[in-house]
Amino acid sequence: MEIETIYQNVEHKDIKDTSGPQTQSHSQDEGKAQKCRGSRCLVLITVGLGLICVLLLVFIILKHITITAERDLIKSYKNTVEEFNQTINSLQDSYTDLTQNKIKLESKVRSLSDELKKAASKGGWLFMSTELKSWSDSRQYCRDRGADLVIINTEEKQRFISSLVSESACIGLSDTENEGIMKWVDNSPLNQGFWFKGEPNNFGGDEDCIELNPEKHNLNNWNDRSCSDTRKGICEK
Structure with missing residues (x-):
């Protein structure tokens, strides 16, 4: 055990x-x-x-x-x-601006149209010679075309023509026959003139023919020049 x-x-x-x-x-x-x-x-x-x-x-x-x-x-x-x-x-x-200019242009066109109608109603229409000529040659240019240099005897007509012309041009006025006595080409006397200030002055004693010069003034823009100076002519038929 x-x-x-x-x-x-x-x-x-x-x-x-x-x-x-x-x-x-x-x-x-x-x-x-x-x-x-x-x-x-x-x-x-x-x-x-x-x-x-x-x-x-x-x-x-x-x-x-x-x-x-x-x-x-x-x-x-x-x-x-x-x-x-x-x-x-x-x-x-x-x-x-274009709209305003259009309105102004339309107004001017209507005004010019009215002036043309008035001029036409008086039995005449206007055109301008294309060549630079003396006053007498410019008149002959117009006469060859059944017209004559323009006669301006109203303010309305003066304004109208001045608005159309952009350069100096001959008109049908002169004192070639008698110095100081202005006559139109139809021998009618000048009753109302639109002279630039100091004109006519017969400068040099040889300024007997009249031109319209829109650059001087819108209304009073007439100037006496020598008849031998060359300009375009404004004709009226």
């Missing part, structure tokens, strides 16, 4: 000694595995957070670019609208 008891105790001790280290080793392996899994999870979490930060950064950058582009687009649109409005206003002003 004692020997069996001792054997059992030894066997039991051996079994305890053998199982003890194995159990401790197994626990260490499990701890290492848990640590490994924990490190892997930490890496994954870190990588995930990094990706989230990158995505947020990209989103912020894209948002900034979008906002900047929208702001630039709105600014460009406003500038375009302002330029468009300025163009419209300019066109409206131009249209207004």
Whole structure:
């Protein structure tokens, strides 16, 4: 009995000694595995957070670019609208000016038409020679065409002819027969003259023929010149 008891105790001790280290080793392996899994999870979490930060950064950058582009687009649109409005206003002003000029032109055309009708009702119409000639040659030019140098005996006619002529031209008035006594080509005396200031002055004693010079004045624009000076002539038929 004692020997069996001792054997059992030894066997039991051996079994305890053998199982003890194995159990401790197994626990260490499990701890290492848990640590490994924990490190892997930490890496994954870190990588995930990094990706989230990158995505947020990209989103912020894209948002900034979008906002900047929208702001630039709105600014460009406003500038375009302002330029468009300025163009419209300019066109409206131009249209207004054109309309006003058209009205003035139509009024002037009607006035000239009335003057032409009045002149036609008096049995005559006007034309201008195309060549520069002396007073007598200008008169002959008119006579060759069934007319004569124009006779101006009313203010209305003087204004009308002055509005048509843009350069100096001979009219049918002279004092070639008697110095200082002006007569028209039909031998009628001058009743009303439209002389420029200081005219007629017979400068140099050789100014016997009369010209109309619209550059001097709209109404009073007659001037005596030498009959040999060349001018175009205003003819009346």
